[in-house]
Amino acid sequence: MTSPGIGAIADIIRTHGREHPDVPALITGERVITFGDLDARSSQVAQAFAHAGVGAGDRVAFIERNGVEFFEVVFGLAKLGAVGVPVNWRLAAPEIRHVLQDSGASAVVVGEDFFDRIEAIEHELSASVIAIGSHARWPEFAAWVAAHPAVDPGVVTGPDDLVFLMYTSGTTGAPKGVMLSNANYAAKTGGVAAGPWRITADAVCLAVMPLFHMAGSGWAFAALWQGATTVVLRDVDPAAILDAVATHRITNMLVVPAVIQFLLDTPGIDTADFSHLRVIVYGASPISDDVLVRGIERFGGVFAQVYGMTETTGSITQLDGEEHLPQLLRSCGRPYPWVRIRVVAPDGRDVAPGTVGEVWTKSAQNMLGYWNNPEATAATLTADGWLRTGDAGYVDADGYLYLHDRLKDMIVSGGENVYPIEVENVLMTHPAVSDAAVIGVPDDRWGEAVKAVVVRTRRSSIGEAELIDFARQRLAGFKLPKSVDFVDALPRTPSGKILKRALREPHWAGADRRIG
Structure with a gap:
């Protein structure tokens, strides 16, 4: 601790x-x-x-x-x-x-x-x-x-003093500043380091995920918290990761699933020495069964899957290595001992085990709120301290959490959060676009890829490449549509709301799960 x-x-x-x-x-x-x-x-x-x-x-x-x-x-x-x-x-x-x-x-x-x-x-x-x-x-x-x-x-x-503002994309289009305190980090970082993440003073940890993310900086702080050594890589480079693991005898590392896949396909992976690895923590986006099984075969039973969000100072549940059994691979584990989880129906009542509802969580890890945004704070944090994650899932009889879908439209591509409204707002500023919807579709490398479904204005013949190039001048690369479908009209409810689920369904039919 x-x-x-x-x-x-x-x-x-x-x-x-x-x-x-x-x-x-x-x-x-x-x-x-x-x-x-x-x-x-x-x-x-x-x-x-x-x-x-x-x-x-x-x-x-x-x-x-x-x-x-x-x-x-x-x-x-x-x-x-x-x-x-x-x-x-x-x-x-x-x-x-x-x-x-x-x-x-x-x-x-x-x-x-x-x-x-x-x-x-x-x-x-x-x-x-x-x-x-x-x-x-x-x-x-x-x-x-x-x-x-x-x-x-x-x-x-003091414990409740603000120490970090970490910006995360929002459903209203503009990123929101998540207010995190000393107490948030003490609860999370101090809690996971020596226990679930097996970081002790003699550990050598690898920090390779971007430090502006909780997955990057939160991991590095956990190592430093314990007085352990952290090897910092400037960028995600699979060859450099393999070299660092061998050179520094890395014991603990955290990566997103896309990086695991990159590593498995990197020359030298078959001969690299991973015997000193204690744990590879992964999360933040979907992982395919194939990548996970290949990873376990190559690295051994060192994987630990986590689920969390910036608003919870990172992970709140974990599936340990010995729990990576066929019947549990779709679970993201059980909450840490200091974290409480509820699954809630739309009327605010808890649902029975095995029933899908919205995942709520309560712990000292929960953020103070959103910076200068009391409305968003009130919509996310309840008066009695529960945080509405916006994710749909269920808990089984043994307390394992399974994520089912998103109540929000958020896309997770390579560990980066993309809210469709941000991309849609940009696409709609193009004079050749009369309507647009953005969805996440399965992607072997990134977990999800951004797809735009666009209705052109009359007499417009704009193509996919031109529209993506237009967006490139206004959006981060990871938010850009990787593909564009042009349609005559978007499916809508009688009240005019776009039926995103109808757009997504053909792409996700048969997929293992809809969320990482």
């Missing part, structure tokens, strides 16, 4: 920096950063932000691929009582603008691969910009930090 003295994000680095300064905290490429190094460096970052006017409660955005800078920034902000806003770097400039403006970020740290996104919207921002890399106008991060002393500002935050 939780390491002694750790109850907040800032405590992770303060505690291990003091008690285990020479233990490697992060390894990236040839670089080894000890807990002492990271403690000192994050204090310098805290001083740099303080000098720039950032204080307790202020939001600072971070846009960069995986690297040491993420940890320096988030721990530095935590030492100030400021709030980290990790931004999905796959987003297009208009989407990033919404996150920065909605969060009220006073500063943004951005890597050089994404300078163009910030330059495109810079005139609309009030935030100061710090560059990881060389930029003509913005201060360079390393030099900006180096000008300040490695002195911890000593701000102490």
Whole structure:
């Protein structure tokens, strides 16, 4: 469980920096950063932000691929009582603008691969910009930090203080800021690390999923929480993952199913040594039986499936390795001991085991709410603390949760959430489109792929490639339709609501399940 003295994000680095300064905290490429190094460096970052006017409660955005800078920034902000806003770097400039403006970020740290996104919207921002890399106008991060002393500002935050704003797509089209507190992380990270995720101080964990995601940063925090070493890969590269597993003798890793499939098809997989692996945690999107069975044959009984969402600080259920039996492979496991699950009918009453309803959950992992969005918060969190997941499922007599479908229309493609309304809103701005619906269809590689069903305007002959290219200028790549069907009319209810289920059904007939 939780390491002694750790109850907040800032405590992770303060505690291990003091008690285990020479233990490697992060390894990236040839670089080894000890807990002492990271403690000192994050204090310098805290001083740099303080000098720039950032204080307790202020939001600072971070846009960069995986690297040491993420940890320096988030721990530095935590030492100030400021709030980290990790931004999905796959987003297009208009989407990033919404996150920065909605969060009220006073500063943004951005890597050089994404300078163009910030330059495109810079005139609309009030935030100061710090560059990881060389930029003509913005201060360079390393030099900006180096000008300040490695002195911890000593701000102490409470359990319910906001520490992260993590933006997740919303049914209304615009991403919502999920407010996560120290207590959320203490419950989740401290709970899963040594127990379900088998992370001990001598573990060597691999952080390869994007750190702006809960699957990336939440996993890395669990390792650091225990004082374990984390090997950080900049991108998802199957060959690099195999090399890291062998070179560093990785014991614990978390990936999405698409990465498992990539690994199984990577040259060298047959001879790689996986004997030191304790657990491979997977989740966030559907996995096919074929990939799972092949994975178990190659890696052994080390798989642990999880289910959760950003609003619950990540996973709330787990199916352990020994539970990967034929009759349970479609289950996402049972809730952690500190997590409660209900399956609820539309009238708010619990349903009987085996009956499908909406999955509700209650634990100290549940978010504080959505940033500046009381309506969405009230629609998701009940007055007595239950969180409505929006997922349909059932619990069997033994307490195993099975996900059945989505009550919402969300698509999960390669672990990324895509809400159709975002894509539909963009497609509808094209003058050749009179109506559009977006659905998720099965995809062998990504779990689900985005498909658009479009009604053209009269006399329009726009094609699939042209419409996708139009969307590419306005949406992140993972949200783009991979295919477009053109139809004369969309199926609708008498009240005018599009029958998404009717559009999806032909594509999903015979599929193992409709949700990851």
